Amino acid sequence: MRHKHGYRKLGRTSSHRSALLKNMAIAIIKSEKIETTLPKAKELRGYVEKLITKASTGDFNAHRVVFAALQDKECTKKLVDEIAPKYADRNGGYTRIIKTRIRRGDAAPMAFIELV
Template identity: 35%
Template sequence: MPGQRKLGRATDQRKAILRNLTTALFVSGRIETTEARAKEVKNIAEKLITIAIKEADNFTSKQVKISSAKVDAKGKKLTDSKTSKNGNKYLVIDREEKTDMVSVDSPSRLHARRLIMNWVYRPSTADGENVNVTDKLFDEIAPKYKGKNGGYTRIYKLGPRRGDAAEMVILELV
C-alpha cells in the first residue's frame, strides 16, 4: 500500500501539485480542489502545522552589531573620497554601527524550518514581493493552534464538478 494516494499522476507531478496546494492553503487559508487531493493536502498540512507548533517558541534573542550605510534626508548613501597608495581616487560609503536584538533559532527549530521549506514554495504577491510561508506558519498559524491537538483543517463538500463529475470540496484552516 502506498504512503500517499497516487492521484493518477507521475511522482514528480503529484509532488508538485501537493506542494502547490499546501502552499496555497497556508497563504490564503482556504482552497477549492477535488476530494482526493484535499485529503492528501490535509495530511501534509496538519503534519507541518504540528511541527511548527512544537518548535514555535524554541529560539533565543541575542544582541548583534549591525553596520549600515549612513543616508541623507533624500535617502542617498553618504560617500567620502579616498586616495589609494598608488594615487587612485575612489569613493567610500560612510557607515555607522548599531546594536540590535536578533532572534536565533535553536538547532531543532532550524531543522523544523527546513522540513517545512521542503513542502512549500516561495510564492509572490501581485506586487512581486515574496511571501515567506515558513515565517507565516511559525509566526501566525502555529500560535493560533497552540493548545490544540490536531484537527487544524476542515473539509466542506461542494458537490460534483460540472465537466467530469469529480467531487469538489473546500479545504480550509479552522
C-alpha cells in the first residue's frame, strides 16, 4: 500500500526518473504544452511549479537554482525572464492537466499538461 507515499516511481530507477522529469520540464518550458501519460503529467506538475516559484524572484540566484535543475541555458533564460514574471501575482497553480484519451497500444490514460 502506498498510504502517504510522497511520489510516483513511474517504473524507473531514481536517476532515470529525475532525468525524465528534467527532460519533460524542458519540453514544457519550450513548447508550453505537451501530451504525456496522466501519472507522468501529475508528477511533472509539482516539479515545474516549484521551478516557476523559485524563478519568480528573477535575480541571479534564481538563474542558478533553475539551471541546476534543468541544465539548459535557453530554457533557464526563458523561464526566469518570460514565463515566471507572468505568474508574479499568482500563488501556485501555474499548470493545467487536461485528460485526453486512452492510448491504443497499452491503454494508458493520456493527458495534456500546459502552462496556464
